[in-house]
Amino acid sequence: xxxxxxxxxxxxxxxxxxxxxxxxxxxxxxxxxxxxxxxxxxxxxxxxxxxxxxxxxxxxxxxxxxxxxxxxxxxxxxxxxxxxxxxxxxxxxxxxxxxxxxxxxxxxxxxxxxxxxxxxxxxxxxxxxxxxxxxxxxxxxxxxxxxxxxxxxxxxxxxxxxxxxxxxxxxxxxxxxxxxxxxxxxxxxxxxxxxxxxxxxxxxxxxxxxxxxxxxxxxxxxxxxxxxxxxxxxxxxxxxxxxxxxxxxxxxxxxxxxxxxxxxxxxxxxxxxxxxxxxxxxxxxxxxxxxxxxxxxxxxxxxxxxxxxxxxxxxxxxxxxxxxxxxxxxxxxxxxxxxxxxxxxxxxxxxxxxxxxxxxxxxxxxxxxxxxxxxxxxxxxxxxxxxxxxxxxxxxxx
Numbered sequence: 001x002x003x004x005x006x007x008x009x010x011x012x013x014x015x016x017x018x019x020x021x022x023x024x025x026x027x028x029x030x031x032x033x034x035x036x037x038x039x040x041x042x043x044x045x046x047x048x049x050x051x052x053x054x055x056x057x058x059x060x061x062x063x064x065x066x067x068x069x070x071x072x073x074x075x076x077x078x079x080x081x082x083x084x085x086x087x088x089x090x091x092x093x094x095x096x097x098x099x100x101x102x103x104x105x106x107x108x109x110x111x112x113x114x115x116x117x118x119x120x121x122x123x124x125x126x127x128x129x130x131x132x133x134x135x136x137x138x139x140x141x142x143x144x145x146x147x148x149x150x151x152x153x154x155x156x157x158x159x160x161x162x163x164x165x166x167x168x169x170x171x172x173x174x175x176x177x178x179x180x181x182x183x184x185x186x187x188x189x190x191x192x193x194x195x196x197x198x199x200x201x202x203x204x205x206x207x208x209x210x211x212x213x214x215x216x217x218x219x220x221x222x223x224x225x226x227x228x229x230x231x232x233x234x235x236x237x238x239x240x241x242x243x244x245x246x247x248x249x250x251x252x253x254x255x256x257x258x259x260x261x262x263x264x265x266x267x268x269x270x271x272x273x274x275x276x277x278x279x280x281x282x283x284x285x286x287x288x289x290x291x292x293x294x295x296x297x298x299x300x301x302x303x304x305x306x307x308x309x310x311x312x313x314x315x316x317x318x319x320x321x322x323x324x325x326x327x328x329x330x331x332x333x334x335x336x337x338x339x340x341x342x343x344x345x346x347x348x349x350x351x352x353x354x355x356x357x358x359x360x361x362x363x364x365x366x367x368x369x370x371x372x373x374x375x376x377x378x379x380x381x382x383x384x385x386x387x388x389x390x391x392x393x394x395x396x397x398x
Contacts, residue, residue, distance in 0.1 A: 052352035069382035073118035080370030132156035180214030217301030230298030245288035256285035308372025320363035
């Protein structure tokens with residue numbers, strides 16, 4: 001059986017094959033790691049590979065929406081309607097299922113939002129993370145009221161390797177936004193890059209955590225309120241280093257980039273850092289809570305907040321693995337196995353978007369729907385998938 005691997009302090013964990021139907025975790029000796037954005041292998045036509053998709057026993061997977069290429073992060077409105085940001089079209093699409101037939105009737109509700117990537121509802125507003133700003137629009141009677149306005153400025157210098165911005169609402173009621181690096185490796189001219197920022201009520205941003213190459217997905221444990229993020233590793237160090245990561249995000253901490261990578265290994269041999277003075281030491285940099293395989297590209301990372309799944313999945317942490325051009329890994333949704341409150345490995349949850357080297361989808365966003373199902377966006381072929389358990393329905397927990 002082929003395996004992918006993950007490493008944590010003193011322990012190595014092998015993860016079940018992306019092609020396998022079994023669900024278990026076994027020990028191995030070593031790890032490989034890294035990151036890139038373009039898909040590996042030939043591209044399949046835009047046909048949902050339902051026959052190839054595998055989920056655990058008792059679960060079902062179906063197509064909820066289609067023709068949404070570029071679909072990224074999602075959010076659920078106060079009325080229970082799923083919304084998705086469609087980055088290349090710079091728009092937000094609502095996905096109501098008015099006739100309850102299990103298929104959405106997509107409706108574009110906002111346009112002109114530069115690289116719209118993620119969404120969040122807070123205090124009567126819909127917030128949209130775009131490249132240059134967090135925008136917001138009043139939400140009333142199940143739809144936007146008026147036009148979006150700028151809420152918080154974000155770095156938008158060009159050229160830039162990472163243009164996506166992710167927002168989420170913390171248990172403290174504040175908005176947080178992650179901002180990736182402008183480069184593969186460099187000392188940023190704008191200190192807001194490679195950070196997660198917290199945003200005040202007036203739109204002022206403050207650094208919450210620093211030294212993060214690109215923390216695309218982040219969320220808080222509903223029980224402990226601890227904040228977790230996935231982080232991509234830099235490119236051009238080969239197919240097996242540095243690792244992508246899952247990090248425990250704490251206020252005021254530095255996670256090492258660009259001076260330290262992996263488990264605080266010095267980022268040597270980088271011309272961009274030759275004459276740069278490090279703003280953190282190896283002793284003070286926070287190592288990853290869990291090292292992941294190179295180039296697996298964790299996109300969204302979300303705790304399941306519904307009650308429709310079996311009890312063993314309640315509050316489970318899921319991650320969408322986007323995959324990359326460098327290696328045939330990722331292209332799946334995994335469950336993060338937690339042990340004593342810490343991530344200890346990954347377990348396949350939905351696989352099959354990569355078969356025989358052919359890519360038929362790239363998981364990007366995750367959301368717990370109002371019906372308790374887990375929704376998965378595919379920005380490559382434009383599908384929104386619905387994963388549910390059995391036939392019973394239940395609403396999302398408040």
